Structures are given as structure tokens and as C-alpha cells.
Amino acid sequence: MPAPDLPRIFPLSESSLVVEFGSEISVELNERAIALADQLDTNPFPGYIESVPCYASTAVFYDLLTVKREVPSGSTAFDAVQALIRSVLNSVRPKTDQERRQIEIPVSFAEPNALDLPFIAESAGLSPSEVIDIFTSTIYRVYMLGFLPGFTYMGEIDKRIAVPRKQAPSLKVPPGSVGIAGRQTGIYPFESPGGWQILGRTNTDIFLPNSDPPCLFRPGDLVRFVPV
Amino acid sequence: MSLTIKKEGILTTVQDLGRVSYRRFGVNPGGVMDRAAVRLINALLANDENAAVLEVHFPAGEIRFDRDASFALGGADFGPTLNGEPISNWRMVFAAKDSLLRFPSKTSGERTYLAVRGGFDVPEWLKSKSTNLGAAYGGFEGRRLRSGDVVGVCEPPDEIDVLRSSISPSLIPHYGRFPTVRVVRGGDFERLTASSQNVFRRENFVISKDSNRMGFRLRGEPLQQDRPEEMISSAVTFGTIQLLPDGQLIALMADQQTAGGYPRIAQVIERDLPLLAQLGPNDKVAFHEVDLSHAEELATEFERDITILRVGVQLQMAPSKV
Numbered sequence: 001m002p003a004p005d006l007p008r009i010f011p012l013s014e015s016s017l018v019v020e021f022g023s024e025i026s027v028e029l030n031e032r033a034i035a036l037a038d039q040l041d042t043n044p045f046p047g048y049i050e051s052v053p054c055y056a057s058t059a060v061f062y063d064l065l066t067v068k069r070e071v072p073s074g075s076t077a078f079d080a081v082q083a084l085i086r087s088v089l090n091s092v093r094p095k096t097d098q099e100r101r102q103i104e105i106p107v108s109f110a111e112p113n114a115l116d117l118p119f120i121a122e123s124a125g126l127s128p129s130e131v132i133d134i135f136t137s138t139i140y141r142v143y144m145l146g147f148l149p150g151f152t153y154m155g156e157i158d159k160r161i162a163v164p165r166k167q168a169p170s171l172k173v174p175p176g177s178v179g180i181a182g183r184q185t186g187i188y189p190f191e192s193p194g195g196w197q198i199l200g201r202t203n204t205d206i207f208l209p210n211s212d213p214p215c216l217f218r219p220g221d222l223v224r225f226v227p228v
Numbered sequence: 229m230s231l232t233i234k235k236e237g238i239l240t241t242v243q244d245l246g247r248v249s250y251r252r253f254g255v256n257p258g259g260v261m262d263r264a265a266v267r268l269i270n271a272l273l274a275n276d277e278n279a280a281v282l283e284v285h286f287p288a289g290e291i292r293f294d295r296d297a298s299f300a301l302g303g304a305d306f307g308p309t310l311n312g313e314p315i316s317n318w319r320m321v322f323a324a325k326d327s328l329l330r331f332p333s334k335t336s337g338e339r340t341y342l343a344v345r346g347g348f349d350v351p352e353w354l355k356s357k358s359t360n361l362g363a364a365y366g367g368f369e370g371r372r373l374r375s376g377d378v379v380g381v382c383e384p385p386d387e388i389d390v391l392r393s394s395i396s397p398s399l400i401p402h403y404g405r406f407p408t409v410r411v412v413r414g415g416d417f418e419r420l421t422a423s424s425q426n427v428f429r430r431e432n433f434v435i436s437k438d439s440n441r442m443g444f445r446l447r448g449e450p451l452q453q454d455r456p457e458e459m460i461s462s463a464v465t466f467g468t469i470q471l472l473p474d475g476q477l478i479a480l481m482a483d484q485q486t487a488g489g490y491p492r493i494a495q496v497i498e499r500d501l502p503l504l505a506q507l508g509p510n511d512k513v514a515f516h517e518v519d520l521s522h523a524e525e526l527a528t529e530f531e532r533d534i535t536i537l538r539v540g541v542q543l544q545m546a547p548s549k550v
Contacts, residue, residue, distance in 0.1 A: 010415040011520050013465050013495050014527045018415055025460055037252065050249040052463045054487050059463030061248070064524060065531050076521045145254035146461060146487035149363050153461065189254075190363065209365050213253045214354060 031094035113201035150215030169195035237289035279347025288331035304337025349380035416491035450475025
């Protein structure tokens with residue numbers, strides 16, 4: 001495992017690389033990943049396209065030709081972008097929870113919406129209302145978005161209700177469904193197949209196709225679920 | 229100007245080169261599977277690099293030109309005919325009003341591309357005309373084209389005709405049903421056991437039926453990790469080859485998710501992605517590792533070739549109404 005100040009950087013493709021700060025889910029590593037993405041967005045290098053912060057890594061996409069034009073022959077575009085990123089890593093300042101947006105999401109845990117609540121309760125050896133109490137007593141962090149436009153990977157779910165995802169995914173999960181997969185929770189932005197255990201549903205629009213960006217959440221947001 | 233889908237195909241969508249800069253919101257870039265084919269035929273028509281095209285799978289249906297138009301086909305060869313007369317891929321073709329384009333037989337590849345001079349005219353969603361089938365947004369009403377759909381075409385930017393009519397054969401990808409595809413080593417390659425590393429380099433893999441625009445599942449000798457451990461999700465891209473828990477591989481294609489939690493064994497180089505993208509179920513593929521600097525050079529070389537083609541087309545353009 002690399003030292004915390006020396007992230008591992010490796011090519012993803014000819015026009016992208018990954019900066020890996022670590023290999024576990026932690027707020028500190030996630031803040032570093034988001035901060036690097038923000039820093040590159042604010043001060044893009046020639047050829048910079050976009051950054052994708054994940055749990056503990058940031059992918060950086062660039063235009064190969066533009067970068068190549070600026071580097072001496074004999075060295076790769078990857079080397080050039082890697083050097084550039086190493087040079088800005090020191091000036092990257094991660095945010096604190098106090099600087100993060102807090103978003104409340106109303107959730108209905110009533111029968112037709114709580115498709116897998118009985119299963120979760122049974123697996124946990126708890127009553128459905130105990131599961132809901134435990135679920136709604138934590139503030140979750142949006143570590144990253146992925147899987148579907150606007151889908152959030154949030155954590156961390158209390159160990160007592162951390163049920164694994166389904167063996168066979170459901171073909172149609174309704175939009176707004178709130179699910180659990182291990183220590184993660186997330187909200188389905190629109191109807192799609194999915195394997196997370198569904199314990200409730202929100203009416204809040206998560207996917208905002210007519211807005212830019214097209215979704216409610218940003219990496220780093222703090223989310224509280226409120227029963228309705 | 230417009231085209232009408234006289235008879236729908238199994239999967240025809242409007243695509244461009246993809247939707248960039250929204251990956252962090254979970255929006256995958258999508259776009260055409262065979263980027264080289266589309267860039268070549270758009271260059272031939274003096275279209276914008278990113279002009280929208282139709283990506284057509286087989287069976288492909290029938291398409292009518294509602295007005296005179298110049299167009300080109302590229303990628304897979306579906307034995308195209310215009311009003312019953314055979315036409316060729318990689319050439320500019322003129323279609324008179326009410327001409328009917330058909331694709332009677334598949335002779336190579338899995339996806340053919342129709343570019344029309346001016347490009348297809350659909351609303352942009354997040355700065356791209358690509359169809360995102362999962363979100364049901366972008367392209368033509370967020371869906372595949374069906375019988376009776378009328379798809380608009382943008383007016384060409386200037387009243388000039390393109391005179392150059394074909395693409396030099398040396399620029400056309402060498403498609404086949406069993407290509408060797410060059411890869412660079414993935415960030416998680418070292419997780420494989422030494423013997424599995426060799427299996428990956430030496431063995432052939434079969435494209436399974438379970439393959440689509442999101443990814444191709446590859447069937448072959450199972451690969452093993454030294455110390456299998458749960459990974460947290462991290463970025464992937466078009467051409468990333470991941471190792472699934474059952475030891476089989478998946479090659480992520482144009483509609484790939486933005487992140488994944490499986491080891492990244494290899495990355496197909498941009499130059500060879502079209503060869504992979506034109507494969508279908510039961511086709512085979514072998515992988516050959518090259519170093520990153522070579523992959524970068526090959527990608528740069530293709531950019532230079534495209535530029536030369538573009539300049540050549542521009543030089544041979546002439547006013548259409550003298």
C-alpha cells in the first residue's frame with residue numbers, strides 16, 4: 001500500500017489515468033479524491049477533459065494530442081500528466097464535513113415501497129421499525145456517483161442492517177427506491193434493473209435530466225433520510 | 229431534409245462521439261462503438277468530427293431519403309443497396325429523393341454506420357446527440373428508431389459539394405472474426421497469478437451471447453488472482469477488461485458504467501477498439517500486450533491520418549452552384 005502522501009498513479013487508457021489514494025472507504029481518502037478533481041476543474045491543464053472522483057481514487061481524462069504537443073518527444077503524455085498531478089497534489093486542500101451540503105430526503109417505508117424491508121428485518125433479526133430507526137439515525141456521505149446517471153454510493157450503513165445485495169438482480173426497480181448493499185446505501189434515479197435490497201422510496205427527484213448537472217447529488221454531500 | 233425509417237431494424241440509434249464531462253455524475257459517455265469508422269466517414273463528407281450518425285445493427289431494416297442527400301456508410305458490411313443497386317462502404321454516395329437504402333446480408337462486422345452530409349439533427353442532451361438507452365434520454369427521444377420515425381438532417385454548412393469520393397484502404401480498420409487486439413497492462417494486472425497472466429497473453433477468448441453495447445463477456449480458461457480481495461469501486465472506461473468473480477473476463481464497451489469494482493486486467497488500445505467493437509457472439513479474440521508509449525504513438529498516428537484525410541477532402545471541395 002502506498003504511503004498516504006504518495007498516491008499510486010497508473011494509466012487507465014492512452015487518454016486517462018487513475019490517482020489511487022488508498023484502497024478502503026474512508027472520508028479522508030474520499031475528500032482527497034474530490035479535492036483533486038475540484039482542483040483540476042478550477043485550474044485545468046491544456047488538454048484536460050474531466051475528473052471522476054471515486055471512493056478513494058480520482059480518474060483524470062485528457063486529450064492525448066493536446067498533451068503530447070506540449071511534451072518533449074521520447075516521453076509519454078501519461079508521464080507529463082502524472083508529473084503535473086504530483087506537482088499540484090500538495091496544494092490540494094480537502095474540505096471538512098462543515099463545508100459540505102446537507103440534504104434531507106423524505107422516505108416512505110410503507111408497504112408497497114419497502115419491497116425488501118421484511119427480508120432485511122428477518123436477516124438482521126430485528127423488527128421492520130427497528131431497521132428503519134437504525135437506518136434513519138445516521139447521516140450518510142455521498143462518496144461517489146456511478147452505475148446510473150445520478151445514482152449515489154452512500155455510506156456507511158450500520159453493521160446490524162448491512163445485508164448483502166440480491167443474488168439475482170430485480171429486473172425493474174421503481175424510481176426513487178432506496179436500497180442497501182452491504183455497508184452502502186443508494187437511491188435509484190429512474191426505473192432500472194438493480195440488485196440492492198429496497199427498504200423505502202422517496203418522491204424527491206434524484207435524476208434531473210433538464211438540469212446541468214443532471215442530478216441532485218454531488219460527491220461529498222451529506223444526506224439524512226427522514227421518514228414520512 | 230430528413231430520413232424516414234421505412235422498416236425498423238433490431239437496434240438503430242442516433243450516436244455521436246459521446247457525452248464527455250459528466251462521468252462524475254454517473255452519466256456514461258456512450259456514443260458510437262466503432263469510433264474510427266465514424267470519424268472516417270464524417271471526414272469524407274466534410275462533416276463536423278462529432279456529427280451525429282446512425283449506428284445500425286443487423287437485421288437493419290430499410291431507410292428512405294426524403295430528399296436528395298449525400299451519404300456514406302462505414303464499419304460493418306451489411307451488403308448495402310440503394311434502390312436495389314449494390315453500393316460500397318467507405319465511399320460517398322448520392323441518394324436522390326425517395327431512394328431506399330437496404331441492408332440485405334451481413335458479410336462482416338456487427339455495426340454499420342450511416343453518416344449523411346450535414347449530420348443528423350436531434351436535440352442535444354448534455355452537449356451530445358448520443359442516445360442513452362438506460363436513462364432514455366438523448367438521441368431520438370432517448371430510444372432506438374422504429375418504423376415510421378422521421379429523423380432530421382442538418383443543412384450542410386455551405387453550398388459546396390464534396391468531390392473526393394472514397395477513403396484510402398490503408399485507413400480502413402482491418403476487421404475480422406478473430407482479431408488480435410493490442411492492450412496495455414491494466415492497473416490491477418499484477419493481481420493475477422503468474423500462470424493466469426500467461427493464460428491471458430496466450431489463450432483465445434470467445435465473445436459470449438451475453439454481450440451488448442455495455443460490455444462483451446469473454447469465455448475462456450478461468451483466470452485466478454493471487455489473493456482475491458474485495459475492491460472498492462474505481463473508474464473504468466471504454467475498452468477496460470475486468471476480471472469477474474467467476475474468473476471470466478468482461479470487456480467494457482461504449483455504454484459502460486463510469487466505475488466498477490472488479491480488477492482492471494488490461495485496456496484495449498484506442499487504435500484496436502474498432503476491431504473489438506465489430507465482434508459478435510462466438511467470434512474470438514486474442515490479446516497482445518504493448519507498452520503505453522507505443523499505444524500513444526499509434527493513437528497519434530491515427531489522428532494524423534484523419535487530419536490528412538480532412539485536409540484532402542477540403543482541398544477537393546467545389547462550389548455546387550456556380
